[in-house]
Amino acid sequence: MGRIPPATVKRLCFYLHLLERLKKEGKEYVSSKELAERLDLTDTQVRRDLVYFGKMGKRGMGYEIEKLIKELRKILKIEKPRRAILIGAGNLGTALLASPFFRKRVEIVAAFDADINKVGRRIHGVPVYSDCEISRVVREMGIKIAILTTPPDVAPDIAGILINAGIQGILNFTPASIKSPPGVFIHDVDLTMELEYLSFFVEEE
Amino acid sequence: MGRIPPATVKRLCFYLHLLERLKKEGKEYVSSKELAERLDLTDTQVRRDLVYFGKMGKRGMGYEIEKLIKELRKILKIEKPRRAILIGAGNLGTALLASPFFRKRVEIVAAFDADINKVGRRIHGVPVYSDCEISRVVREMGIKIAILTTPPDVAPDIAGILINAGIQGILNFTPASIKSPPGVFIHDVDLTMELEYLSFFVEEE
DNA sequence: ATAAAATAGTGATTTTTTTCACAAGGTCAA
DNA sequence: TTGACCTTGTGAAAAAAATCACTATTTTAT
Ligand SMILES: NC(=O)c1ccc[n+]([C@@H]2O[C@H](COP(=O)([O-])OP(=O)(O)OC[C@H]3O[C@@H](n4cnc5c(N)ncnc54)[C@H](O)[C@@H]3O)[C@@H](O)[C@H]2O)c1
Ligand SMILES: NC(=O)c1ccc[n+]([C@@H]2O[C@H](COP(=O)([O-])OP(=O)(O)OC[C@H]3O[C@@H](n4cnc5c(N)ncnc54)[C@H](O)[C@@H]3O)[C@@H](O)[C@H]2O)c1
Numbered sequence: 001m002g003r004i005p006p007a008t009v010k011r012l013c014f015y016l017h018l019l020e021r022l023k024k025e026g027k028e029y030v031s032s033k034e035l036a037e038r039l040d041l042t043d044t045q046v047r048r049d050l051v052y053f054g055k056m057g058k059r060g061m062g063y064e065i066e067k068l069i070k071e072l073r074k075i076l077k078i079e080k081p082r083r084a085i086l087i088g089a090g091n092l093g094t095a096l097l098a099s100p101f102f103r104k105r106v107e108i109v110a111a112f113d114a115d116i117n118k119v120g121r122r123i124h125g126v127p128v129y130s131d132c133e134i135s136r137v138v139r140e141m142g143i144k145i146a147i148l149t150t151p152p153d154v155a156p157d158i159a160g161i162l163i164n165a166g167i168q169g170i171l172n173f174t175p176a177s178i179k180s181p182p183g184v185f186i187h188d189v190d191l192t193m194e195l196e197y198l199s200f201f202v203e204e205e
Numbered sequence: 206m207g208r209i210p211p212a213t214v215k216r217l218c219f220y221l222h223l224l225e226r227l228k229k230e231g232k233e234y235v236s237s238k239e240l241a242e243r244l245d246l247t248d249t250q251v252r253r254d255l256v257y258f259g260k261m262g263k264r265g266m267g268y269e270i271e272k273l274i275k276e277l278r279k280i281l282k283i284e285k286p287r288r289a290i291l292i293g294a295g296n297l298g299t300a301l302l303a304s305p306f307f308r309k310r311v312e313i314v315a316a317f318d319a320d321i322n323k324v325g326r327r328i329h330g331v332p333v334y335s336d337c338e339i340s341r342v343v344r345e346m347g348i349k350i351a352i353l354t355t356p357p358d359v360a361p362d363i364a365g366i367l368i369n370a371g372i373q374g375i376l377n378f379t380p381a382s383i384k385s386p387p388g389v390f391i392h393d394v395d396l397t398m399e400l401e402y403l404s405f406f407v408e409e410e
Numbered sequence: 411a412t413a414a415a416a417t418a419g420t421g422a423t424t425t426t427t428t429t430c431a432c433a434a435g436g437t438c439a440a
Numbered sequence: 441t442t443g444a445c446c447t448t449g450t451g452a453a454a455a456a457a458a459t460c461a462c463t464a465t466t467t468t469a470t
Contacts, residue, residue, distance in 0.1 A: 005457070009405050013398040017380060031417060038382065044459060047418060059418045060466030077404050084400075091303040095296035096396065101357075101380065105397050142410045145403065152306075169407035171400055175222060175306065177243065185406040189399050191301065192310050193218040194392060195289075195376055198350065199282050200214050201390040202374035205347050210427070236447060248447090249429060256449060264448045265436035 008049045009076075014039050015046070016072040023065050031062035081107045084171075085143050087134065087158055088150030089113045089123055092173055096147065097124040108147070110137055114154075131158070138165035145169045152176040159186075213254045214281075219244050220251070221277040228270050236267035286312045289376075290348050292339065292363055293355030294318045294328050297378055301352065302329040313352070315342055319359075336363070343370035350374045357381040364391075 018038055022030055032046040039046075050056050050063070053075055057063045073079045081104070086093050089111045096102055097111065103124075111128045113119060119130045129137060137143070146167045150158055155176035162170060169185045172178055180186045223243055227235055237251040244251075255261050255268070258280055262268045278284050286309070291298050294316045301307050302316065308329075316333045318324060324335045334342060342348070351372045355363055360381035367375060374390045377383055385391045 004405075007457075010398075010402055012405075013395075013401045016401070017395070017398065018382070033417075042459065043417090044419095045457090048420090048458080051419065055419070057418045058466070059464070060416055060468090062417065075405070076401050077407070077409050078401055082400075082404055082407075083410070091300035095300040098296040099396075102397050102400075106400055144407050144410055145400075147400070169403045171403050177223070185403065187399060187403040187406075189394075189396070190218075190222070191304075191394070192307050193215075193222065194394050195287075195307075195311055195350075195352075196218045196221070196281050196283055197215055198374045198376050198390065198392040199287050200209075200217075200280070201392075202282070202287075202349050204282050205288070205349055212427075238447080247429070249449095250427090252448060253428080253450090260449070262448050263436070264434075265438090265446050267447065 002052065004052055008052060011039075011041070011045075011049050012072055012076060015049070016069065016076065019065050019069050019072070023069065027065055029058075029062040030065055032057070034062075078105065081105055082145055083107045083109050083141070083143055084145040084147055085109060085134075085138065086111045086126070086147040086149060087113075087131065087162070088148065089115075089118055089128055090149060090151075093147075093149035094123055096149070097126055106145075109141060109143065112137075114150075134158070134161050135165040138162065138167060143167065145171070147171045147173070148178075149173045207257065209257055213257065216244075216246070216250075216254050217277055217281060220254070221274065221281065224270050224274050224277070228274065232270055234263075234267040235270055235273075237262070239267075283310070286310055287350055288312045288314050288346070288348055289350040289352055290314060290339075290343065291316045291331070291352040291354060292318075292336065292367070293353065294320075294323055294333055295354060295356075298352075298354035299328055301354070302331055311350075314346060314348065317342075319355075339363070339366050340370040343367065343372060348372065350376070352376045352378070353383075354378045 015035060018035065032043040035046045036043040053071065056068055056071055084106050086096065086108050097108065108126050111123060111126045112131045112134050113128055114131045118128045121128050144167060146162050148155060148158065148170055152174040155174040156178055159170060159178045163181065163184050168183065170178065172186055172188045175190055178186050220240060223240065237248040240251045241248040261273055261276055289311050291301065291313050302313065313331050316328060316331045317336045317339050318333055319336045323333045326333050349372060351367045353360055353363065353375055357379040360379040361383055364375060364383045368386065368389050373388065375383065377391055377393045380395055383391050
């Protein structure tokens with residue numbers, strides 16, 4: 001399949017979400033032109049992105065929405081929602097667990113927290129374990145993806161435990177920077193940074 | 206100052222956060238080489254990014270951390286934390302309001318919600334108003350930035366109200382897509398998408 | 411059946427971004 | 441003061457990404 005530019009992967013996610021909206025609206029086909037317009041891209045770019053994965057469109061018609069959704073889900077490896085664990089059931093972690101939209105897309109099989117008041121309970125249906133059990137659960141269940149929402153100071157240690165237990169992808173919401181060995185993919189999401197990024201483009205009062 | 210590549214702006218945020226950590230550690234100077242190593246970039250790229258804004262380094266020495274922090278904060282227009290409002294004090298909105306790290310970087314002057322049980326109260330110190338008052342407050346206080354954490358279905362309408370009232374930047378956490386007129390900058394953050402993006406790079410179980 | 415309209419796919423080109431290679435300063439120890 | 445050593449800043453080159461211009465199909469209206 002060749003090397004896919006990360007920018008393309010990001011756009012695939014956008015395509016997928018838009019396609020699902022269009023499907024709900026009852027549409028069957030969509031053209032690269034329409035996708036491009038709705039996502040503020042060029043139609044050529046949409047086609048280039050999609051053709052990385054083979055010819056998926058129908059000339060004169062566009063792309064079959066249902067089929068393209070299936071294809072994109074396969075490419076992104078989310079045909080079935082992926083199993084993941086969440087470490088740190090605090091404000092942000094709980095918000096994620098509470099979000100039906102989020103929960104529909106990923107199967108969070110367990111949460112972990114150091115707070116003994118939380119351990120043993122369920123939060124929005126997800127069982128909360130002690131952080132001492134991370135390693136065991138990850139191994140036993142063969143989990144590959146972890147969502148990290150602990151305080152930043154413990155994040156590197158927890159990340160070490162996760163990687164050691166066989167986790168291969170970490171969605172890191174903490175501002176701590178995490179060193180990853182080859183084969184482990186860290187994706188940092190820093191909400192504070194997103195605001196600062198926005199600020200650059202907005203004139204001051 | 207010329208046109209700055211968005212990728213550079215994103216990296217400026219990374220530099221800033223790392224520099225602040227280094228400052229706390231008591232360091233005075235840092236080289237592009239070290240910045241690059243810690244952020245998984247090349248030293249040339251760090252220097253290229255910084256030199257867009259003038260010569261800020263000292264040959265043989267590196268960059269003066271304190272001075273560079275000041276400079277970056279000026280470039281990102283966050284010398285003083287920017288004033289912003291938050292619409293939708295639900296799970297995610299409340300998590301943001303609860304985060305000291307987030308609150309240190311942006312001054313959230315008001316929250317808005319349609320739920321009358323929330324209106325009139327304070328959440329983590331921030332007063333909650335009815336969504337009917339958005340327009341008035343934005344105008345009176347001259348707010349330019351809004352954080353949107355409502356359910357997706359009302360997001361486009363709220364965005365319309367915000368833009369009409371003079372908001373120039375929206376940090377949109379909803380999966381709804383928001384059309385912006387020229388002069389208004391929408392920055393979409395879709396936490397679900399971040400997970401799907403990560404999934405692409407992680408082998409399936 | 412035919413022509414007009416729509417639309418995907420693609421080689422070539424352009425634009426943008428990143429990296430290379432190195433000159434120009436500066437530090438620091440002896 | 442000298443010379444070895446760093447580190448920035450930058451023109452040129454390379455690489456990557458996006459766009460253009462066009463071809464090949466397919467649909468649709470007549
Ligand atoms: N809340 C936000 O909106 C927001 C915004 C930006 C960044 N962040 C970052 O996200 C992370 C979480 O933020 P939060 O607001 O949810 O914090 P929080 O304090 O509400 O939650 C952290 C949770 O982690 C748990 N924890 C502590 N040590 C642990 C350990 N060793 N193992 C497992 N769990 C442990 C705590 O008990 C707590 O429940 C922080 O790193 C924060 O900087 C949060
Ligand atoms: N919670 C998450 O972690 C998460 C993850 C991914 C995406 N999101 C998105 O973020 C948004 C918020 O998620 P949430 O989990 O906080 O939802 P939520 O339902 O907990 O919160 C939404 C809040 O918006 C308020 N609201 C409704 N209509 C309003 C209006 N017209 N004006 C002002 N406020 C109004 C509600 O009263 C509620 O307090 C959603 O669009 C969701 O899809 C959230």
